[in-house]
Every structure is written in structure tokens, then in C-alpha cells.
């Protein structure tokens with residue numbers, strides 16, 4: 001029997017600077033009431049100049065290693081779409097800064113679905129014997145890529161990082177990842193995109209729309225797609241794992257917008273209270289969203305050992321991914 005990936009540590013980190021709705025309201029021509037009622041967000045954290053994505057990732061990684069009670073891993077997988085630079089990947093720098101030695105390290109780019117994609121990659125590495133212990137991190141620093149004049153993106157995104165440690169274990173142990181579902185829709189890539197800075201821009205140097213290196217988003221269409229794919233992916237996953245919606249203690253969905261979370265719960269016929277959320281105080285932290293929430297809910301006792309948990313994520317690409325586990329004693 002090939003080994004199974006078992007979650008054995010969790011950690012999260014947001015930079016100290018809190019940015020309230022009031023702070024954004026005047027310059028963006030919006031107000032606290034609009035932002036709260038449309039998104040559920042009251043504040044987010046933005047990193048100060050001089051802080052890079054790898055710094056957030058290393059802090060969350062350090063906390064996850066501490067939670068797991070270990071100091072070494074043999075692979076680091078970092079989910080991010082806002083790396084320290086276009087090349088090289090940020091994961092090797094994070095591994096070096098954490099003092100992990102010359103371990104394998106690479107980035108996964110799947111926007112807000114990145115952390116669950118990275119869990120899949122790490123579980124695969126464990127299953128084939130390529131790694132015995134993996135540090136999986138989701139980190140994004142979108143505040144550097146937000147158009148200060150675009151009120152539809154500037155109000156939503158917060159900076160942050162979350163991380164988990166996976167180890168090789170046996171099927172049936174608490175914390176073992178029970179199954180995966182993932183998919184993508186490249187035909188809808190324009191719904192959330194940073195148009196500039198890539199080979200498409202370099203290959204079409206006179207296309208002005210490709211000069212934009214800010215995040216652009218079609219919010220209403222994304223809303224619909226997020227509900228469809230997080231609900232659909234969760235349903236397929238439940239079928240694979242052999243659970244029904246009623247078996248699930250907590251659904252930990254990508255924290256895009258509280259209305260999206262409630263609609264996903266309604267489609268899954270799950271009480272809305274079973275959707276864990278922290279979007280009110282951290283906003284949409286992209287690849288960090290799920291591990292940051294897992295870390296917070298473990299620390300405050302909402303998430304307890306033995307709880308049946310579904311993780312489901314959706315983001316640019318489009319891409320989506322889900323997994324499930326029985327929460328371990330951390």
C-alpha cells in the first residue's frame with residue numbers, strides 16, 4: 001500500500017497593518033455599508049513596502065512547522081500568484097530562509113485554488129515515495145497588484161499566508177487526505193487576470209490592454225462561477241469520499257465573499273453556520289485563504305479533532321479544487 005498524506009501541523013500569518021473599509025471608502029467612492037453588505041468584509045491586512053510574499057510565506061511556514069513539532073521537511077510547495085519576482089520561484093527562497101537546507105521546492109500557480117492544488121501535489125509526492133514530509137504554503141500579497149482606482153478589487157483583497165505540514169502515514173488515520181477533485185476552464189481566463197508582465201504582452205508589444213499589470217476582475221461573472229464550481233467540486237468529492245452533505249461538520253471554502261459562501265451552502269443543502277468564515281477581518285487572501293482560516297479556527301476552538309471537514313477553492317484560471325479530511329488533534 002502506498003503511503004497516505006496526513007496533515008500534522010497548521011499555521012497562518014497576516015501582516016500587522018489593518019486597513020478598514022472607512023480608510024478605503026473616500027478615495028474609492030464607496031462606503032462601509034456597501035462593502036459589508038456586498039462582501040461581508042470589514043477590514044483586511046496589507047503588507048508595508050519592503051515586505052514580500054516570501055516573508056509572509058516563511059512566517060506561516062514557521063508556525064506550521066512549530067504546530068507539527070518538526071524542524072525538517074523534504075519538500076516545500078508554495079501556492080502563490082504574486083511571487084517575489086517572475087523568475088525564479090519563491091519556494092526555494094522560503095525554504096532557505098526557514099533553514100530547511102537544500103530541499104526540493106517549487107511554486108504552484110492556481111490563483112485562489114492554489115493551496116488545494118498544492119495539497120494534491122504534495123499528497124502525490126508522498127504517495128510515490130518522493131517525499132516523507134512536505135511543507136505546503138499558500139501565500140499572496142495582492143495589495144501590490146491592486147489598481148488604487150478600481151473599487152471592485154481594492155475592497156476585496158487582503159495579504160496573508162497559511163501553511164500545513166503533511167507527513168507520510170496510513171489510510172484511516174485522522175488528518176489523512178481522503179480524496180481530491182480538481183478542474184479548470186481556460187476559456188474563462190479573462191474573468192480574473194493580470195494582463196501584463198507575461199509572454200503575451202511581450203509578443204504583442206503594441207496592444208495597450210496588455211500593458212496593465214494590475215489585477216482586473218469581472219466580479220458578477222466570477223460570483224456565479226465560484227458558486228457553481230465550489231458546489232459542484234464539493235459534491236463530486238463527497239461522492240468519492242462516501243459522505244453526504246449532512247456528514248460534513250465544516251465546509252472550509254475559499255473566502256471570496258460571504259454571499260458566495262452562503263450560496264454554496266444553500267446549493268449543498270448545508271446549514272450556513274457550517275461554512276467556516278473569517279472573511280470579515282482578513283478579506284480575500286487568495287491562496288492563503290483556506291490554510292489561514294484552518295489555522296485561525298484551530299486556535300480559537302471552532303475546529304476540533306474528529307470534525308469532518310471539506311476544503312473547496314475557486315479562483316482565476318479558472319481553477320477549482322476540493323479535498324476532505326477528518327480534523328486531527330493539533
Ligand code: UT7
Pocket residue numbers: 029030031034035038039112151152153155192217218219220221222223226256257284286314315316
Ligand atoms: O477570489 C476569487 C475571485 N473573486 C471573486 O470571487 C469575486 C466575486 N465577486 C464579488 O465578490 C462581487 O461581484 C463584487 C463584490 C466584486 C461586486 O459586487 P456585485 O454585487 O457583484 O456588484 P457588480 O460588480 O455587479 O456592480 C454593481 C454596481 C456597479 O454599478 P452600476 O454599474 O450598477 O452603476 C458597480 O460600479 O456596484 C458598483 N460597485 C461599487 N459601488 C460601491 C462595484 N464596486 C463597488 C464598491 N462600492 N466598492
